[in-house]
Amino acid sequence: MKKNLGYLGDLLALFFPELCAACGKSLFKNERIICTNCVYHLPQTNFHEDPNNKMARQLWGRFPFVQTIAFLxxxxxxxxxxxxxxxxxxxxxxxxxxxGELYAYELKRSDIFKKSDLIMPIPLHPAKFKKRGYNxxxxxxxxxxxxxxxxxNTKNLVRLENTETQTKKSRYARYENLVSAFDVKEKSELINKxxxxxxDVMTTGATLEACSLLLQEIEGVKISICTIAYAE
Known part of the structure; x- marks a missing residue:
């Protein structure tokens, strides 16, 4: 917004500089959200170049998937x-x-997701959405x-239960906590998709597993997993 205000924007930037979301330093005029130095040094996984990456191996045998990747x-x-x-x-x-944009630029250089029909984010419970203001x-x-x-598609996959925090739970405990937490509204819209x-981040993969197994009850559905970060 400040970048569109001319001299007023320059004045505001002196007193209220926009800061990099990664390192907290002031952004230059041509930078947006993340500074150039932080973008250059992002710890990329390059999982999209390796179908047998460690994230995929962590999910093998838990549910069928086409690809599973993380950016960082x-x-x-x-x-x-x-x-x-x-x-x-x-x-x-x-x-x-x-x-999401930065990862998409990387993915555009490969054929990995060109055949995907739609993008579906993991939903938040309405109470949590109301508190945070966004998903x-x-x-x-x-x-x-x-x-x-x-x-x-943000309307079909919904969260029914406002589950307790997952942070200190084991993988199985997380899955048990989530197994009935989601539902699909209009299954017919997802047939053969x-x-x-x-x-955002994959740790145990329990949330992704619960949603994937639910979606794969629909005829012809194929799942690929994409997260911004992978917790080692």
Missing amino acids: YFRKGSRIQNMMHKLKYRKSPETGIRL QSECIAKGLSAILNIPI HIMLID
Whole structure:
């Protein structure tokens, strides 16, 4: 917004500089959300170049999928954690959109998702959505969609239960906590679709597993998994 205000924008930038979501330093005029230095040094996984990547191996045998990829490695205390925290808890949906765009530029260089029919973010429970004001996975999906030209579906997959925090649970406990937490409204709209399922960070994969198994009850549905970060 400040960049469109001319001299007033320059004056505002002196007193209220826009800060990088990763490192917290002031952004230059030509930078948006994440500074050039942080973009250059993003810890990319390059999972899209390896169908047998460690994220895929973690999910093998749990549910069928076409591809499973993540953009960045997530490590505690890192700039990636800063961005994920800002996205989820600091009212910064634009961080998710920007990360989705950056990943989409990488994916555009390969054929990995050109055959996907739609992008579907993991939904939030309405109570959590109301409190946060947006769904962080949907923000990521918007960035991906804008560059990859794949439509987003945010209405069909819904969250029925506002499950308790998953942070300290085991993989199985997380899955048990989520197994009945989701539902699909209009299954007929998804028949024979290849869905790119979007989440922010994959840790145990329990949420992705619960949603994928539910969606795969629909005739002909194929699932690919895409997250911004992968927790090692």
